[in-house]
Amino acid sequence: MSGISYEKDADGIVTLTMDLDAKVNSMSAEYRTEMKAAVAKLQAEEGLTGVVIASAKKTFFAGADLNEILAVEKDDIQQFFDMIEGMKADFRALEKLPVPVVAAINGAALGGGFEVCLACNYRIAVDDEKVVLGLPEVGLGLLPGAGGVVRTVNMLGLEKALPFLLEGTRFTPAQALELGLIDETVDSLDALLPRAKAWILENRDNAAAATKPWDVKGFSVPGGNARHPAVAQLIMMAPPMLYKKTQGKWPAPEKILDCAVTAVRLDFDTALLVETRGLCSLVVTPEAKQLVGAFFNK
Amino acid sequence: MNDTAYIYDAIRTPRSKGKAGGSLHEVKPVDLGAGLLRELQRRYDLDTSYVDDVIMGCVTPTGEQGSDIAKLIVQNAEWDESVPGVQLDRFCASGLEAVNSAAAKVLAGWADLIVAGGVECMSREPIGSNGGAFGNDPGFCLKTKFVPQGIGADTIATLGGWKREDVDAFAVESQRRAAHARDNGYFDKSVVPVLDENGLVILEKDDFIKPGTTLETLAGLRASFEQMGALGFDDMILSKYTQIDKVDHVHTPGNSSGIVDGSSAVLIGSEKAGKDLGLTPRGRIVASAVLSTDPIIMLTGPGPAAEKCLKVAGLEKKDIDLWEINEAFASIGLRYMQDLGIDHEVTNVNGGAIAMGHPLGATGAMLVGTMLDELERRDLRRAMVSLCVGGGMGISTIIERV
Helix, strand or coil: CCCEEEEECCCCEEEEEECCCCCCCCECHHHHHHHHHHHHHHHHCCCCCEEEEEECCCCCECCECHHHHHHCCHHHHHHHHHHHHHHHHHHHHHHCCCCCEEEEECCCEECHHHHHHHCCCEEEEECCCCCCEECHHHHHCCCCCCCHHHHHHHHHCHHHHHHHHHHCCEECHHHHHHHCCCCEEECCHHHHHHHHHHHHHHCCCCHHHHCCHHHCCCCCCCCCCCCCHHHHHHHHHHHHHHHHHHCCCCHHHHHHHHHHHHHCCCCHHHHHHHHHHHHHHHHCCHHHHHHHHHHHCC | CCCCCEEEEEEECCCEECCCCCCCCCCCHHHHHHHHHHHHHHHHCCCHHHCCEEEEECCCCCHHHCCCHHHHHHHHCCCCCCCCCEEECECECHHHHHHHHHHHHHHHCCCCEEEEEEEEECCCCCCCCCCCCCCCCHHHHHHHCCCCHHHHHHHHHHHHCCCHHHHHHHHHHHHHHHHHHHHCCCCCCCECCEECCCCCEEECCCCCCCCCCCHHHHHCCCCCCHHHHHHHHHHHHHCCCCCCCCCCCCCCHHHECCCEEEEEEEEEECHHHHHHHCCCCCEEEEEEEEEECCCCCCCCCHHHHHHHHHHHHCCCHHHCCEEEECCCEHHHHHHHHHHHCCCHHHECCCCCHHHHCCCCCCHHHHHHHHHHHHHHHHCCCEEEEEEECHHHEEEEEEEEEC
16 A cells, blocks of 8 residues: 555546555655655656645645654754755655646645645645644744745745744635635535646646746745845844744744745745754754644643 | 964855855855854854954945944854954955954054954845945946956956966866865865754855866856957056057956855954963964055056065065965966066965855955965965955955964
């Protein structure tokens, strides 16, 4: 049995269905190996028209493997860094495929799970209250280090992305749609995969549908980069506003803010690297260990 | 008054391509500089409250490098809050100007210990992004006949009779020497790896050097300033240099200094500082000089500056064992050797900015370290460090082992 099944249909659409050997899908060692293999296979696939990423579990994807997070110590940082970078390279490869990649979000996609979705060109979710979406890492003393900070800032701009990155806001599909974090909702689970495939076929000859905005020459971040006066003003006032809330007690939101600003200052790939370093710095903090530990005991 | 301005140490970061994709692009200027201050603190278990000042050259003090970055680097390194910092800008001389200013303050007895260096993240704050009348004020540019440095460098080559093969040969040798020096560990004492906040290595050694460079590979590169010159800059400079009919545009990216990110820090202090802190001096600043020559051709200052520096020191050319001229362009090195009548064998012995890059405000202080290391390695006594500088200026410093 494979944790991520690979099925190509008559239209040339490959569906990757995640059904990892655990209660929920997470960024486990199994996931990393399977995803790497799947991406390599997609890159070599002939006659490919699109990719759908789906889940066979009730939830879409739960996020990081928290046992792994809890176990990382200072001496393991290089290994942890390499692991995160390896995973992010696969995300990058996925978004650079010449065909559209669609996330078919059947259930909750939080943290790393939502970062999988962000690496896709198009996100469709079932409009159901159980489908909780968002990047709640800050609540665990971490940051969305698998591209979550950099992708949301580049999608929505610093001003729109900062609040939910700093608060770890959870969204319903309708809210996520309004914000622009997802692109479409469907009414039922049954409609999800057909709609995902239909969208791919509708966009067969649309190069833009297969390309991330930041991979288009001349891309600029919505709302402007760090040199834009309004963004510069935001960058200046964000530290005191954050401090007022945290009183300097929590390293995670501070690091998230710094990485988010890096995302409007540097190119996409460099910002991704800085984001990885930020996650590495947080994963060993007592605050992260405490919050992740508390999450387990909930 | 102090009798001597000692060099207690001289360190630098490795240098890397100063564009997106360069190894140091991800590093903020305040972090790049702070890494060096922390290294000085670590090496000598330094009581940072003893430091009287931190002087940092930075030629593009805007954006992330704005707001007196020297002081911000001090804070970022978490040095004692009593330590001040000042950023200065004398164009490409800034790093050496920082060293010279520090030495002068120590000699005057106004300070006992100063860190002098520079920082320039050209990938994050590109050259010219701080504006200025150079190139941005037509009235000023026409009045002073401002032309870009590359046009000046090409004119220097034309006046000197150096053809494309000559400047390319100089560049090939720079690459060969730099690669040899790096690969044999000549820079290891001074080059401090750049680490991230987790202690992971971002860059350990210079990675801008292109060891395989040959005359053939360089011959394929297009002249950088030919088109620009034809638009009118050539006419402007030829109006002054009437002895030549045209400017021979010989400089390319391959025989000009590389755009890189980097930082440097030299620990300069009095004898008292050494005794108080238990530091052993590696050398001393003998003399320094700065002057200006024709601002249009802009880059002919180093030879005259070196002569002036010798006069200040009461020394002669034969008293200098090694010469270091910043390789802003190959013709600058050739002109310097010609002006002073010195041999390439004793000049830029470990290559220069053509191979390793020129992080504008940091370079001058880097060269002090390069020379100090090499004087020690060869067991020699004195070196002259010179740079060409915007506005026609030239700067020189003589250092000596003690």
